[in-house]
Amino acid sequence: MSLLWVLLAGVLTLNQACDVIVDQEWTGGFRGKFTCKPTKPQDGWTVTLDFGTPIQKFEIWCAKASPDSGSRIVVRPTNGFANKVLTPGKTLECVFVVRGSKSSIKAQLSGEKAGGNTGGTGGTGPVTNPPGRPDVKSKGKYDYCELLKKSILFYEAQRSGKLPSNKRLSWRGDSAMGDRGHNGEDLTGGWYDAGDHVKFGLPMAWSATVLLWGLIDYKDAYTKCGQYEWMLASVKWPLDWFIKAHPSANELYVQVGDGYADHGFWGPPEKMNMARPSFKITPGNPGSDVAGEYAAAMAAGYIAFKDVDAGYAGNLLRHAKEIFNFADKHRGKYQIEGRVPAKDFYNSQSIEDDLAWAAAWLYRATNDKNYLNKAMSMAGGEAGWGFSWDEQWAGLNVCSGLF
Numbered sequence: 001m002s003l004l005w006v007l008l009a010g011v012l013t014l015n016q017a018c019d020v021i022v023d024q025e026w027t028g029g030f031r032g033k034f035t036c037k038p039t040k041p042q043d044g045w046t047v048t049l050d051f052g053t054p055i056q057k058f059e060i061w062c063a064k065a066s067p068d069s070g071s072r073i074v075v076r077p078t079n080g081f082a083n084k085v086l087t088p089g090k091t092l093e094c095v096f097v098v099r100g101s102k103s104s105i106k107a108q109l110s111g112e113k114a115g116g117n118t119g120g121t122g123g124t125g126p127v128t129n130p131p132g133r134p135d136v137k138s139k140g141k142y143d144y145c146e147l148l149k150k151s152i153l154f155y156e157a158q159r160s161g162k163l164p165s166n167k168r169l170s171w172r173g174d175s176a177m178g179d180r181g182h183n184g185e186d187l188t189g190g191w192y193d194a195g196d197h198v199k200f201g202l203p204m205a206w207s208a209t210v211l212l213w214g215l216i217d218y219k220d221a222y223t224k225c226g227q228y229e230w231m232l233a234s235v236k237w238p239l240d241w242f243i244k245a246h247p248s249a250n251e252l253y254v255q256v257g258d259g260y261a262d263h264g265f266w267g268p269p270e271k272m273n274m275a276r277p278s279f280k281i282t283p284g285n286p287g288s289d290v291a292g293e294y295a296a297a298m299a300a301g302y303i304a305f306k307d308v309d310a311g312y313a314g315n316l317l318r319h320a321k322e323i324f325n326f327a328d329k330h331r332g333k334y335q336i337e338g339r340v341p342a343k344d345f346y347n348s349q350s351i352e353d354d355l356a357w358a359a360a361w362l363y364r365a366t367n368d369k370n371y372l373n374k375a376m377s378m379a380g381g382e383a384g385w386g387f388s389w390d391e392q393w394a395g396l397n398v399c400s401g402l403f
Contacts, residue, residue: 018107025049029099036092036109047075055100075176136226147224161189175269197269201254205293206389208238212300239301243372254290255279279340287334291356299361353392
């Protein structure tokens with residue numbers, strides 16, 4: 001039905017085949033990639049994937065997908081982030097994961113004739129910055145709109161991976177494009193940590209949650225300052241990486257890079273050439289603390305994006321629930337039981353605060369009182385000495401008051 005609607009909605013100027021490869025297979029599923037090279041400018045493109053036989057599950061991160069039938073999926077640009085316009089010379093390339101049997105796969109690119117400006121970043125990146133708008137200035141002695149803008153720019157400077165072509169910091173470029181998991185999973189993207197270039201999952205996730213908290217509760221302020229879309233793009237950067245870092249229900253990548261080797265390198269990330277190992281937690285090497293932080297960030301991400309891109313938000317919530325269940329069932333500190341070499345950098349003191357924090361955000365996202373009860377059962381009335389990546393009690397107490 002979706003494909004039929006596309007065919008009737010306008011005059012298609014392109015209907016061409018795309019290349020499809022399968023680069024990984026495992027029992028019950030596989031990972032593939034489609035590559036489309038348009039021959040004409042196309043606006044409002046779709047890619048229809050035909051798997052030949054019914055599939056059970058489909059995931060993609062560079063765009064949004066909807067089922068067309070049991071064996072067919074229609075992929076479209078993600079609202080607000082992937083440019084709808086494709087032009088000759090640009091390549092649309094997307095990685096996807098399927099639960100089901102591999103068979104003959106066909107991909108077809110369709111689109112409407114593009115008009116006007118066809119510039120932009122194309123649909124290959126996880127995040128495209130919003131279009132430029134005139135800056136809004138606050139009334140009064142202090143320009144808090146400028147403060148918001150500069151704060152968001154700070155996080156744009158921390159971006160790892162493939163940067164959008166309309167980046168606002170000209171001195172930053174693509175970096176760490178070889179970051180991979182143990183089985184070749186794509187771990188590019190995410191934020192670097194502080195002034196170095198390790199991707200530490202614990203502080204990255206906590207920072208994302210706190211930024212999302214402010215965006216959720218003070219959306220009007222971001223909107224009035226003209227920074228709402230910029231903030232959405234900012235927080236989507238780490239959220240996209242958390243999705244990549246969670247390739248299966250009980251497997252979560254929580255660090256990329258060696259802190260000691262990284263601290264021995266005095267240079268920009270674009271010129272790094274040292275080895276960048278990746279570290280993950282599993283049931284045999286658990287890390288409830290860092291997993292709890294990921295779950296909290298993705299639950300908060302669901303709240304922020306549910307009215308912007310329901311498909312993306314739903315994917316975040318699914319990952320948040322899976323990661324929380326994994327963290328709660330297989331308990332341990334990530335730098336001890338998880339054997340992640342982060343003790344000298346981000347040593348976790350406890351796991352209960354992270355699990356309670358995650359449960360609280362899941363409750364806010366779902367209104368499921370089982371999560372609220374779980375959070376309260378672990379809280380214990382701690383006042384909290386502060387609020388940071390290693391101490392969530394103060395934040396949890398504030399959240400509890402809001403509930």
